[in-house]
Amino acid sequence: MVQVLDEEGGVVGDVPDLSEEEFVAMYRHMKLARHFDERAVSLQRQGRMGTYPPLSGQEGAQIGSALALSEDDWIVPSYREHGAAMVRGLPLKQTLLYWMGDERGSLVPEDANVFTPAVPIASQIPHATGMAWADKLRHGDETDRAFLCYFGDGATSEGDFHEGLNFAGVFDTPNVFFCNNNQWAISVPRERQTNSETLAQKAVAYGFEGVQVDGMDPLAVYAATTEALEKAKDPADGERRPTLIEAVQYRFGAHTTADDPSQYREDEEVQRWKARDPIPRLERFLRDQGLLDDDRVETIEASVREEVADAIDAAESTVRPEPSSMFEHVYAEQPPELRRQSEAFARVREEYGDEAFLEEQ
Amino acid sequence: MSTQDQATQNLTIVQSVRDALATEMTRDDDVLVMGEDVGKNGGVFRATEGLHDEFGEDRVIDTPLAESGIVGTAVGMAAMGLKPVPEIQFSGFAYPGFDQIVSHMARLRTRSRSRYTLPMVLRAPYGGGIRAPEHHSESKEAFYAHEAGLKVVMPSTPYDTKGLLISAIRDPDPVVFMEPKLIYRAFRGEVPEDDYEVPIGEATTRREGSDVSVFTYGAMTRPSLEAAEELADEGIDAEVVDLRTVSPMDREAIVESFEKTGRACVVHEAPKTGGLAGEITATLQEEALLYQEAPVRRVTGYDVPYPLYALEDYYMPNAARVADGIKEAVEF
Ligand SMILES: Cc1ncc(C[n+]2csc(CCOP(=O)(O)OP(=O)(O)O)c2C)c(N)n1
Ligand SMILES: [Mg+2]
Numbered sequence: 241m242v243q244v245l246d247e248e249g250g251v252v253g254d255v256p257d258l259s260e261e262e263f264v265a266m267y268r269h270m271k272l273a274r275h276f277d278e279r280a281v282s283l284q285r286q287g288r289m290g291t292y293p294p295l296s297g298q299e300g301a302q303i304g305s306a307l308a309l310s311e312d313d314w315i316v317p318s319y320r321e322h323g324a325a326m327v328r329g330l331p332l333k334q335t336l337l338y339w340m341g342d343e344r345g346s347l348v349p350e351d352a353n354v355f356t357p358a359v360p361i362a363s364q365i366p367h368a369t370g371m372a373w374a375d376k377l378r379h380g381d382e383t384d385r386a387f388l389c390y391f392g393d394g395a396t397s398e399g400d401f402h403e404g405l406n407f408a409g410v411f412d413t414p415n416v417f418f419c420n421n422n423q424w425a426i427s428v429p430r431e432r433q434t435n436s437e438t439l440a441q442k443a444v445a446y447g448f449e450g451v452q453v454d455g456m457d458p459l460a461v462y463a464a465t466t467e468a469l470e471k472a473k474d475p476a477d478g479e480r481r482p483t484l485i486e487a488v489q490y491r492f493g494a495h496t497t498a499d500d501p502s503q504y505r506e507d508e509e510v511q512r513w514k515a516r517d518p519i520p521r522l523e524r525f526l527r528d529q530g531l532l533d534d535d536r537v538e539t540i541e542a543s544v545r546e547e548v549a550d551a552i553d554a555a556e557s558t559v560r561p562e563p564s565s566m567f568e569h570v571y572a573e574q575p576p577e578l579r580r581q582s583e584a585f586a587r588v589r590e591e592y593g594d595e596a597f598l599e600e601q
Numbered sequence: 602m603s604t605q606d607q608a609t610q611n612l613t614i615v616q617s618v619r620d621a622l623a624t625e626m627t628r629d630d631d632v633l634v635m636g637e638d639v640g641k642n643g644g645v646f647r648a649t650e651g652l653h654d655e656f657g658e659d660r661v662i663d664t665p666l667a668e669s670g671i672v673g674t675a676v677g678m679a680a681m682g683l684k685p686v687p688e689i690q691f692s693g694f695a696y697p698g699f700d701q702i703v704s705h706m707a708r709l710r711t712r713s714r715s716r717y718t719l720p721m722v723l724r725a726p727y728g729g730g731i732r733a734p735e736h737h738s739e740s741k742e743a744f745y746a747h748e749a750g751l752k753v754v755m756p757s758t759p760y761d762t763k764g765l766l767i768s769a770i771r772d773p774d775p776v777v778f779m780e781p782k783l784i785y786r787a788f789r790g791e792v793p794e795d796d797y798e799v800p801i802g803e804a805t806t807r808r809e810g811s812d813v814s815v816f817t818y819g820a821m822t823r824p825s826l827e828a829a830e831e832l833a834d835e836g837i838d839a840e841v842v843d844l845r846t847v848s849p850m851d852r853e854a855i856v857e858s859f860e861k862t863g864r865a866c867v868v869h870e871a872p873k874t875g876g877l878a879g880e881i882t883a884t885l886q887e888e889a890l891l892y893q894e895a896p897v898r899r900v901t902g903y904d905v906p907y908p909l910y911a912l913e914d915y916y917m918p919n920a921a922r923v924a925d926g927i928k929e930a931v932e933f
Contacts, residue, residue, distance in 0.1 A: 276739065291732070291733060310857045316618045319690045324818050340733075341912075343908060343909050343911070359737075360694060360736055361666055361694070362695070363652065395666065397667040397670070398666060398669075399669050402825045425637075425666050426642065427640075427642030428665070433666065474882065496734075498645070560911055561911050563915040566915065567905055570904075570905050577874065578903075578904055578905070582903075588921070588925055589639065589915075590926070595700055596916055596920075597914045597915050
């Protein structure tokens, strides 16, 4: 398993070649993701947001991998990669709106290469293969763009995982398949998902390389992703190849805010993994390098708090969506029947008022 | 058998699901439960709570995350004589298993000339209104009703839930059992402790009326009844027929009610186009044209992807919309 930092933040591998600013930015992104996550969970608890899938514990994998990408690369995420999506330019406000049930949160800004997150497990994997394939079909070796797809350990059991990776192997698509193995698929532990010793080894069956990396070591994740991207985009031997990365990590919190992990796992296990928390680990390393001290950490924490508070304000002050907007974005041109339905909807609203719809909450 | 002589319990719909499973698993060693998170966790809605402890991991099986695997292996088990009750965690996640449902679960009897029958029940919570994320709120019973070989059951009360699920498990043919998660815990009802069957394919009249028939099922039964009560104050006497099974559909009950009222409003939360309201309307046209006094009204979901929850109350039919549809049918 690739590791750069041990659990105490001591160096045990090759530290990637990052500038001082980049190291500190990585730390700040991880703090931002963690704080965002804590606030989001508390918004849900207060009834200010719907069901939300937390990411705490998984910042090292998300941020480490997302930062390894170049500007032109893409990510194809699942529902839990708020941290990676944020690094790649999806405003936190959008993520909040989406989990607040507002369709407009699904709009990814044009300049962010983040595909619309997918909830049906593993369904995004063939998309990522297709996107990479399209780039290759259109541009051949003229481009060096890669498509990184995130999914969980549970996703490796779905047919779409097999089909997406198999196509990638057959057509040599420039993909990085990034498995966030957080040990659990809701209540089902990793060992019950597959009898394979590792998830990384599944790549062998598709004819490309699989690597296991300590997913709670952001530097190891960065290094492994960088290497995989190189293979996808510009390998020494000229043969562009996909890679499967298994980032071994842990979800500290519930599967979603609707889940109660005490039903299926022991707190002792959670505590064991918390000892590998990626944030203090990176912090220790950066302090040892003289890149962080108490003052800088405090400044970062203050700015992170402000950034998240601003995003929450922006999301919560967004006027709730116009009800008739549910008839939009279905087709390029609204078919006559849909127009009739939307007119019927308008008439009922007019006649009975919004109270008639909202009273049943 | 009269219910007075029997011990009863006061259960919600989701508790009735669990009770039916426990009842049949106790009676019949061939019955087993399988799916994502149904074991140790007791199901994300707690529909299988405690069953893992009670019956062990060979009969309450946490499977890998794979719907094609869940449905496909259940087909194999059922072909060999077990009675699997696979759970799809949310009906919106059945689609990786759709090939198995359509190509095999529905037609193995036909394909094998009845050598193999599939005594299996595919359970799935369906429907909207619970502030759930994307893909967790759809109502796509029409997909399954469209498949010859499948029976499709959609209960609306705790009593019916237990009785219908028991019937489904005992049925020699595959049943898709769609559970109205909006009302999983909305109310309680008296449910016998013993086993009993509610026959598949029989509708029931929830409210007798003479002016107009409301045909509905599952979670939409409640707003339909609510609307009927509201309209009673305005002098409109609506009959509410709960289909309980949408395939095979109780066309006799539908026609019988309509012959009495001559007017109808059909209510479901599924989208309008291709929804079962069309089938019900066509049945009336074919079987009871001469009784018809007004166009049949459809109060349904819209032909749009189910919206994220900020707008779901506008999408879901509610008492106001049902009342509006009933009035249109009556005032024509
Ligand atoms: C096709 C499909 N089946 C079931 C679900 C319900 N579900 C949502 S998340 C989840 C577990 C996913 O586990 P994993 O792939 O390990 O990702 P994680 O949530 O741990 O990040 C399940 C079963 C779903 N979203 N899609
Ligand atoms: Mg997982």
